[in-house]
Amino acid sequence: MHSHFSNKVRQDILPGLRRRLAPGRGAVSAIPLLWLGLFFGLPFLIILRISLSEAVIGLPPYTALLEWVEGDMPSIRLNLANFALLWQDSLYLDAFLNSVRIAAIATVLCLLLGYPMALGITRVRESLRTPLLLLVILPFWTSFLIRVYAWIGILKGNGLINNLLLWLGLIEEPLRLLHTDLAVYIGIVYAYLPFMVLPLYATLARMDSSLLEAAADLGCRPLCAFWRVTVPLSLPGIIAGSLLVFVPAVGEFVIPDLLGGPDSLMIGKVLWSEFFNNRDWPVAAAVAVALLALLVAPVLLFERFRAKGPAA
Amino acid sequence: MAGPQPELAAWQDPTVAPLVEIQGVTKTFGSHYAVDDVSLAIYPGEFFSLLGASGCGKTTLLRMLAGFERPDQGSLLIGGKDVTDLPPYRRPVNMMFQSYALFPHLSVADNVGFGLRQEGIPRREVKVRVAEMLDMVQMDGFARRKPDQLSGGQRQRVALARSLIKHPKLLLLDEPLGALDRKLREHTQFELVNIQERIGITFVMVTHDQEEAMTMSTRMAVMNEGRIRQLGTPSELYEFPSNSFVAGFIGAVNQFAGRVLNQTGDMLQIHSDSAAGELRVLSQQVVAPGSPVVVAVRPEKVRIGVEPPPGDNPLQGTVEEIAYLGDVSVYHLQLANGVRIEAQLTNHARRTVAPLTWGDQAWVNWDADDALALLE
Numbered sequence: 001m002h003s004h005f006s007n008k009v010r011q012d013i014l015p016g017l018r019r020r021l022a023p024g025r026g027a028v029s030a031i032p033l034l035w036l037g038l039f040f041g042l043p044f045l046i047i048l049r050i051s052l053s054e055a056v057i058g059l060p061p062y063t064a065l066l067e068w069v070e071g072d073m074p075s076i077r078l079n080l081a082n083f084a085l086l087w088q089d090s091l092y093l094d095a096f097l098n099s100v101r102i103a104a105i106a107t108v109l110c111l112l113l114g115y116p117m118a119l120g121i122t123r124v125r126e127s128l129r130t131p132l133l134l135l136v137i138l139p140f141w142t143s144f145l146i147r148v149y150a151w152i153g154i155l156k157g158n159g160l161i162n163n164l165l166l167w168l169g170l171i172e173e174p175l176r177l178l179h180t181d182l183a184v185y186i187g188i189v190y191a192y193l194p195f196m197v198l199p200l201y202a203t204l205a206r207m208d209s210s211l212l213e214a215a216a217d218l219g220c221r222p223l224c225a226f227w228r229v230t231v232p233l234s235l236p237g238i239i240a241g242s243l244l245v246f247v248p249a250v251g252e253f254v255i256p257d258l259l260g261g262p263d264s265l266m267i268g269k270v271l272w273s274e275f276f277n278n279r280d281w282p283v284a285a286a287v288a289v290a291l292l293a294l295l296v297a298p299v300l301l302f303e304r305f306r307a308k309g310p311a312a
Numbered sequence: 313m314a315g316p317q318p319e320l321a322a323w324q325d326p327t328v329a330p331l332v333e334i335q336g337v338t339k340t341f342g343s344h345y346a347v348d349d350v351s352l353a354i355y356p357g358e359f360f361s362l363l364g365a366s367g368c369g370k371t372t373l374l375r376m377l378a379g380f381e382r383p384d385q386g387s388l389l390i391g392g393k394d395v396t397d398l399p400p401y402r403r404p405v406n407m408m409f410q411s412y413a414l415f416p417h418l419s420v421a422d423n424v425g426f427g428l429r430q431e432g433i434p435r436r437e438v439k440v441r442v443a444e445m446l447d448m449v450q451m452d453g454f455a456r457r458k459p460d461q462l463s464g465g466q467r468q469r470v471a472l473a474r475s476l477i478k479h480p481k482l483l484l485l486d487e488p489l490g491a492l493d494r495k496l497r498e499h500t501q502f503e504l505v506n507i508q509e510r511i512g513i514t515f516v517m518v519t520h521d522q523e524e525a526m527t528m529s530t531r532m533a534v535m536n537e538g539r540i541r542q543l544g545t546p547s548e549l550y551e552f553p554s555n556s557f558v559a560g561f562i563g564a565v566n567q568f569a570g571r572v573l574n575q576t577g578d579m580l581q582i583h584s585d586s587a588a589g590e591l592r593v594l595s596q597q598v599v600a601p602g603s604p605v606v607v608a609v610r611p612e613k614v615r616i617g618v619e620p621p622p623g624d625n626p627l628q629g630t631v632e633e634i635a636y637l638g639d640v641s642v643y644h645l646q647l648a649n650g651v652r653i654e655a656q657l658t659n660h661a662r663r664t665v666a667p668l669t670w671g672d673q674a675w676v677n678w679d680a681d682d683a684l685a686l687l688e
């Protein structure tokens with residue numbers, strides 16, 4: 001009986017299952033698609049829908065999209081005023097441009113710090129590379145929030161840096177470090193540096209070292225070989241690392257909120273205060289939608305570059 | 313060797329100064345001697361090969377000439393100038409890499425022109441010289457391709473063009489044909505030699521392929537364990553190996569260890585257990601009785617037949633294997649003591665000998681002046 005059943009499984013059911021699953025090789029890609037649809041697509045649609053409504057005092061704090069007037073067809077009420085406001089009130093544009101500026105500067109700083117680090121790790125002997133890479137990602141073992149709070153302790157008026165400088169006699173009174181743009185840069189560079197180092201390391205480690213020998217053989221000094229061979233070949237890593245730093249840094253909320261001053265206006269902070277201080281969900285949702293649209297653009301540009309560029 | 317030549321070869325002519333002088337060079341990696349006290353002179357216009365199995369030190373020696381490794385001891389001279397401490401970018405030397413090392417982000421033209429652009433030569437002139445080079449290696453029409461759009465043979469040509477465009481005094485080639493398939497390799501061998509003769513640049517090639525080295529080189533050095541075991545023209549190395557390593561490395565050889573019994577004139581009488589008897593070898597060198605020697609004889613110099621042969625060195629055994637290789641047939645004969653002898657017959661002569669087959673009793677012999685007595 002048992003063997004009869006297992007034979008039936010082997011002969012009829014399994015091939016049938018296989019047939020049914022085989023054409024759906026897409027089943028594999030269906031899982032991430034489903035995930036993205038459920039946890040990105042759907043929430044985004046909800047946000048988009050909220051951005052097109054009006055703020056009201058109530059629960060939920062926005063108007064419905066469909067309105068039933070008695071005895072009539074339901075009518076759709078699309079409210080584009082929120083997006084118009086983003087354009088009209090200079091607060092949003094300023095905050096956005098300021099965020100882009102801060103994120104861009106922080107990205108360049110990350111690149112300047114991260115490139116020598118990544119290059120250095122590829123040049124040490126094999127047995128040292130893994131420990132060094134581990135050190136790069138070690139901060140992730142601690143909560144992001146706690147690490148940012150730690151910077152408050154380092155930067156504040158009677159924090160580590162000021163105490164050290166006072167003790168050395170280099171300054172007479174504490175420097176104002178916390179709640180400045182400088183603190184925001186320090187925070188962002190510190191938090192996002194690993195995202196720059198790792199993709200750079202990945203491209204640099206893959207590079208054939210005989211290419212540098214070939215450059216030297218053809219008359220290139222080390223610095224020239226760096227600019228003419230190493231940098232162009234690591235361009236995919238530079239772009240990937242820069243996007244991984246730039247995109248989240250633009251929308252960063254925690255770092256400017258905790259380390260920045262009242263004047264370090266960033267779009268993430270604006271978004272937060274629209275939601276929670278003003279309780280204007282439709283405007284906040286409009287900010288979120290606009291931010292997403294503006295940030296998707298560089299990623300698409302990168303993908304175009306990658307599709308066209310060398311397969312190296 | 314092919315007839316008496318009116319001119320002396322560069323390495324025989326005392327008025328010609330060597331282009332490359334390697335003087336007592338030693339290079340160690342940890343406790344391993346990669347190159348062990350090597351001295352060597354290479355003359356202008358030569359196509360010189362460093363031949364050896366992998367790990368014999370040939371590549372390390374080449375990389376020291378290029379400047380990628382520094383010798384621990386000794387010095388390197390190129391054109392009479394000491395370059396031991398010069399970095400690669402200041403040596404009048406270019407190298408063609410085994411992997412070709414083409415820059416993947418640059419087009420064929422930019423790869424070839426890389427070394428010229430580096431010198432600050434104007435773009436227009438670079439373009440002209442790149443076109444000339446690509447023409448020479450028959451790659452015109454591929455100038456705008458990227459390396460990953462080329463076949464292995466095409467990449468090899470681009471690498472050659474790139475390494476020649478600066479007109480180096482010396483071109484180093486690291487297994488230049490290693491990545492090509494057999495047919496293309498044979499064709500490219502002759503092409504490389506032609507190019508070398510046309511442009512007159514001295515080539516130093518590293519290879520593990522003895523046939524390749526024999527075909528292409530003016531002279532070659534056989535290396536083993538970081539040392540040069542013998543230096544000479546291909547025919548000198550093949551016909552007159554000075555030791556059993558070289559004899560065994562270049563071509564097939566039958567070797568019999570033995571001891572010298574006596575010497576009368578040029579004739580050595582040698583007793584060899586592995587040949588189960590006495591062997592006669594013509595030798596110019598004076599050898600004391602009792603000295604250990606190895607008798608080496610090439611398979612194509614061994615005759616095989618069913619009747620006991622009249623001449624020197626007759627040995628009897630059983631035909632164990634016959635391999636038909638088209639142009640030649642190889643016979644393996646096993647002596648009563650288990651030692652095997654290889655004999656080679658070119659196939660135009662095959663019908664003139666009594667037909668032999670597996671298991672037959674047969675005789676082999678060779679002339680006393682076709683064997684060599686190698687002193688170890």
